[in-house]
Amino acid sequence: MSFFSRSSRGNHYKRGNYGSNHYQKKGILGNLFKIIASRSGSGGHYNNYGNQYPNTPMPNQPGANAIICSKCNSQIPVGSKFCLECGEKVNESLFCMNCGEKLPPNAKFCLKCGNKING
Amino acid sequence: MWLWRAKRYSGKQLDRYTIEGPIGEGRYGMCFLAKSASGNMVVIKQFKPGIFKRNSQKNIYEAIILSKLKDKRIPELLGVINQKGFYGFILEFKHGNTLKDLLYKYNHKFTSEEFFDTGIQLIKIIRYLHENGVVHRDIRIPNVLINNGEVYLIDFGLARWADNNQYSYDLDFSYLGDLLLYLLYSSYEKKEKYKNLPWYKELSLTCEQKLFLKRLLGLEAVYKNICDIETDFVNAFKPK
Numbered sequence: 001m002s003f004f005s006r007s008s009r010g011n012h013y014k015r016g017n018y019g020s021n022h023y024q025k026k027g028i029l030g031n032l033f034k035i036i037a038s039r040s041g042s043g044g045h046y047n048n049y050g051n052q053y054p055n056t057p058m059p060n061q062p063g064a065n066a067i068i069c070s071k072c073n074s075q076i077p078v079g080s081k082f083c084l085e086c087g088e089k090v091n092e093s094l095f096c097m098n099c100g101e102k103l104p105p106n107a108k109f110c111l112k113c114g115n116k117i118n119g
Numbered sequence: 120m121w122l123w124r125a126k127r128y129s130g131k132q133l134d135r136y137t138i139e140g141p142i143g144e145g146r147y148g149m150c151f152l153a154k155s156a157s158g159n160m161v162v163i164k165q166f167k168p169g170i171f172k173r174n175s176q177k178n179i180y181e182a183i184i185l186s187k188l189k190d191k192r193i194p195e196l197l198g199v200i201n202q203k204g205f206y207g208f209i210l211e212f213k214h215g216n217t218l219k220d221l222l223y224k225y226n227h228k229f230t231s232e233e234f235f236d237t238g239i240q241l242i243k244i245i246r247y248l249h250e251n252g253v254v255h256r257d258i259r260i261p262n263v264l265i266n267n268g269e270v271y272l273i274d275f276g277l278a279r280w281a282d283n284n285q286y287s288y289d290l291d292f293s294y295l296g297d298l299l300l301y302l303l304y305s306s307y308e309k310k311e312k313y314k315n316l317p318w319y320k321e322l323s324l325t326c327e328q329k330l331f332l333k334r335l336l337g338l339e340a341v342y343k344n345i346c347d348i349e350t351d352f353v354n355a356f357k358p359k
Contacts, residue, residue, distance in 0.1 A: 014296065019317050079183035087199035
């Protein structure tokens with residue numbers, strides 16, 4: 001088990017029992033201590049309540065759908081304003097930024113997911 | 120390494136940007152300040168060679184999340200550069216000092232009014248993120264900027280879409296609690312030099328303030344949403 005094992009699970013909560021020795025410390029040793037402490041275990045005192053906000057839009061997970069870049073033919077993950085390979089700007093009026101569906105001209109909403117189209 | 124890179128990249132032309140010099144470094148790579156042809160300052164976040172490919176499924180979150188967010192308190196994604204082995208994101212440059220510099224470089228002591236102004240603005244930024252389904256996961260003093268009293272949140276490299284499992288909103292709550300303690304400790308004078316006490320025994324706080332911070336840090340029942348945090352923060356810390 002390494003120092004960073006919890007960070008790889010994404011559960012690195014901040015500890016709650018430090019005092020001035022921690023919060024007023026600076027420099028290499030202070031930073032090193034903070035890095036280790038912040039990544040290496042928080043005592044597991046946090047609970048996941050599943051605190052989802054009502055009406056939060058659930059964006060598509062990357063890779064679930066993709067737009068093809070008109071310049072370099074790479075797959076652009078849905079939601080990105082730019083091709084992550086060549087940097088070409090995605091025409092936001094041609095594709096839904098939420099689900100990647102092709103849009104008819106002058107569409108105000110995506111016909112697939114209902115997302116409002118900007119501009 | 121820093122000086123070597125500063126020398127290597129300073130003055131270099133990338134796309135339509137000219138690099139002025141490095142402004143930050145992280146595990147991802149390096150950040151440079153650059154100027155566009157029209158004179159606007161931008162930040163170019165360069166990824167270490169191979170890191171983007173190796174972690175591509177993780178790294179694309181920053182681009183997608185910043186593409187979705189449109190708020191002056193958050194840097195806008197302006198483009199992607201991929202040329203001659205240099206891969207990076209072009210981001211809007213936000214002026215100001217980081218909280219880390221204010222605390223440790225300039226030894227700024229936050230008054231109760233400044234503490235409240237900074238805290239409430241940061242909570243409102245987190246509220247905006249959470250309402251858009253985003254958990255930042257790295258709300259730390261080097262990632263919060265202040266410019267003329269306005270607060271900005273940068274570095275979305277660890278940001279993710281929130282879920283009920285690995286990426287829950289309360290990750291941001293614990294980081295917020297930790298950050299607020301840094302601000303409170305800026306004006307704290309230690310009395311007993313050799314005693315190593317936790318913050319709730321050292322700082323002069325009301326019961327309401329202690330409970331608020333303990334809930335953020337998971338020492339008491341954790342908050343369920345940022346709106347409750349905003350309400351309790353105002354009740355506990357608003358200067359009379």
